[in-house]
Amino acid sequence: MDSFVLGIESSCDETAVAVVKNATQVLSSEISSQMDLHKRYGGVVPEVASRLHLDSLPFLVEDALKKSNKSFDDLTGIAVTAAPGLIGALLVGFSAAKALAFRLGLPLANVHHIEAHLYAAQLDAEPIAFPALGLVVSGGHTELYHMAGWGQYKLLASTRDDAAGEAYDKVAKLMGLGYPGGPLIEQMAKRAPEMTKNFSRARMTDKTLDFSFSGVKTAVSLELQKNPPKNEAEQNQLAAKFQNTVLREIRSRVETLLDEGQFKSLVMGGGVACNQALRDALRHETEPRDIAFRVAPPKYCSDNAAMIAGLGAYQISQGKVADLSSTALPRASFY
Ligand code: KG4
Numbered sequence: 001m002d003s004f005v006l007g008i009e010s011s012c013d014e015t016a017v018a019v020v021k022n023a024t025q026v027l028s029s030e031i032s033s034q035m036d037l038h039k040r041y042g043g044v045v046p047e048v049a050s051r052l053h054l055d056s057l058p059f060l061v062e063d064a065l066k067k068s069n070k071s072f073d074d075l076t077g078i079a080v081t082a083a084p085g086l087i088g089a090l091l092v093g094f095s096a097a098k099a100l101a102f103r104l105g106l107p108l109a110n111v112h113h114i115e116a117h118l119y120a121a122q123l124d125a126e127p128i129a130f131p132a133l134g135l136v137v138s139g140g141h142t143e144l145y146h147m148a149g150w151g152q153y154k155l156l157a158s159t160r161d162d163a164a165g166e167a168y169d170k171v172a173k174l175m176g177l178g179y180p181g182g183p184l185i186e187q188m189a190k191r192a193p194e195m196t197k198n199f200s201r202a203r204m205t206d207k208t209l210d211f212s213f214s215g216v217k218t219a220v221s222l223e224l225q226k227n228p229p230k231n232e233a234e235q236n237q238l239a240a241k242f243q244n245t246v247l248r249e250i251r252s253r254v255e256t257l258l259d260e261g262q263f264k265s266l267v268m269g270g271g272v273a274c275n276q277a278l279r280d281a282l283r284h285e286t287e288p289r290d291i292a293f294r295v296a297p298p299k300y301c302s303d304n305a306a307m308i309a310g311l312g313a314y315q316i317s318q319g320k321v322a323d324l325s326s327t328a329l330p331r332a333s334f335y
């Protein structure tokens with residue numbers, strides 16, 4: 001029998017609802033972004049985010065069902081982001097999902113947002129070949145995982161300070177650009193001359209593969225004080241120098257781990273995975289090794305509910321169903 005799972009995402013500043021068939025086929029993926037409202041504050045304001053989720057969620061549920069040509073009666077499960085995120089924001093989506101599951105008598109899947117970012121690589125696509133190296137690059141997370149299968153992960157490396165997306169956003173703020181910084185810096189870096197250099201490496205005293213992005217942020221800040229860009233070309237060059245440094249840090253760790261020779265795929269997810277320069281850099285690592293590079297199109301890399309519905313449907317198929325007394329959590333690990 002086919003499964004039709006409705007997924008709800010409300011962990012940060014995007015309210016999203018999707019319907020996914022058989023855990024991979026996206027029938028609808030509706031998103032209402034609050035970005036323009038938060039922009040004026042230079043970042044997400046938690047209470048504003050919660051209130052806006054409350055406003056738009058009922059309409060998005062209606063739209064997602066309509067676009068998928070399904071009704072409540074066709075659904076076989078409800079999936080929701082249960083962690084991590086802004087707690088007030090999470091609770092809005094979580095309450096709605098619980099109410100729907102209870103009223104419709106359907107199984108509820110509690111989905112971890114970061115795990116779902118990895119699962120997005122499988123939406124409207126072939127199954128992933130395992131073992132895979134998982135790379136999460138989002139606004140709050142930068143991590144590498146050994147993935148033996150869905151639900152079977154081992155953390156290999158994480159960031160000791162800022163996440164990659166956070167570094168993009170903070171550097172954009174320092175440079176007087178807007179929010180979110182990632183897409184703006186990527187566009188500026190594209191216009192810079194090819195030979196733009198990097199900032200020096202973050203020095204780790206142990207042999208860890210952990211990331212550190214606070215050093216490059218400080219380097220940009222010092223450059224802005226000592227040597228402020230005099231024109232647009234120099235601004236672009238500084239953006240490129242920052243981006244090259246971030247990409248080098250990510251690529252070198254992926255290279256080290258792929259050299260171990262055990263992985264069949266590299267799976268990347270999270271908002272920063274939209275970055276074309278990062279995709280190109282990693283493809284240079286996977287192609288010569290004949291390893292599948294699996295990353296979703298940008299619409300499923302940034303926050304969306306299709307990844308939640310997809311992973312939730314998979315969890316339900318494995319009997320991993322949440323109790324109606326369960327709750328959302330601001331922080332939780334999935335490995
Ligand atoms: O995954 P996501 O939507 O939210 C979290 O789960 O955190 O990621 C948002 C992050 C922001 O920091 C944003 O600046 C970054 O992803 N981002 C990018 C690009 N598009 C979004 N970073 C670099 N290049 C991009 N093209």
Ligand code: ZN
Pocket residue numbers: 113117138139270271302303
């Ligand atoms: Zn996210």
